[in-house]
Amino acid sequence: MDRARVVDNYLVSDPERDILKIVVISRYKDSAPSIGFVKNFGLKKGAIGSSIAHDSHNIISVGVDDMDICRAVNIIIKNKGGLSAVCGDTEKVLPLPVAGIMSDLNYIEVSKKYIELDRFAKELGSQLRAPFMTLSFMALLVIPEIKLSDKGLFDVSKFEFMDLFAYP
Numbered sequence: 001m002d003r004a005r006v007v008d009n010y011l012v013s014d015p016e017r018d019i020l021k022i023v024v025i026s027r028y029k030d031s032a033p034s035i036g037f038v039k040n041f042g043l044k045k046g047a048i049g050s051s052i053a054h055d056s057h058n059i060i061s062v063g064v065d066d067m068d069i070c071r072a073v074n075i076i077i078k079n080k081g082g083l084s085a086v087c088g089d090t091e092k093v094l095p096l097p098v099a100g101i102m103s104d105l106n107y108i109e110v111s112k113k114y115i116e117l118d119r120f121a122k123e124l125g126s127q128l129r130a131p132f133m134t135l136s137f138m139a140l141l142v143i144p145e146i147k148l149s150d151k152g153l154f155d156v157s158k159f160e161f162m163d164l165f166a167y168p
Contacts, residue, residue, distance in 0.1 A: 044125030046087030051100035
């Protein structure tokens with residue numbers, strides 16, 4: 001495991017080492033976000049987020065800095081669900097207002113917005129084939145290795161929650 005980057009006593013993303021902050025926020029109760037770090041997501045700037053986060057479909061976001069992560073999450077909340085991507089003054093969203101997982105737009109509009117979001121995520125640095133699909137599975141607690149839920153980090157192999165920090 002890699003060591004986290006600490007700046008002014010805060011844990012922050014380290015895009016030079018491709019270690020990014022990832023958060024899960026419950027859509028069902030008022031609680032603090034769960035925070036972790038993910039490697040090899042590839043973003044060099046900005047953040048992306050989604051209310052499609054298997055299996056519970058909480059809000060999940062990954063990004064280079066906390067402000068962009070918050071913006072990505074807040075766009076999803078404002079739209080009552082969706083996929084979002086932000087960087088600087090640019091904000092992109094595919095609203096998913098039906099249970100946070102379905103659109104009320106026609107399939108052509110959904111397709112256009114998804115393609116635009118996917119391209120933007122890749123402009124932010126992600127080289128993943130499907131960054132939003134990958135993000136959606138970061139909260140699925142049944143596929144290895146370590147996942148993040150609204151209750152915290154989960155070690156799938158040991159089938160137990162774990163601390164953010166591993167002590168030798």
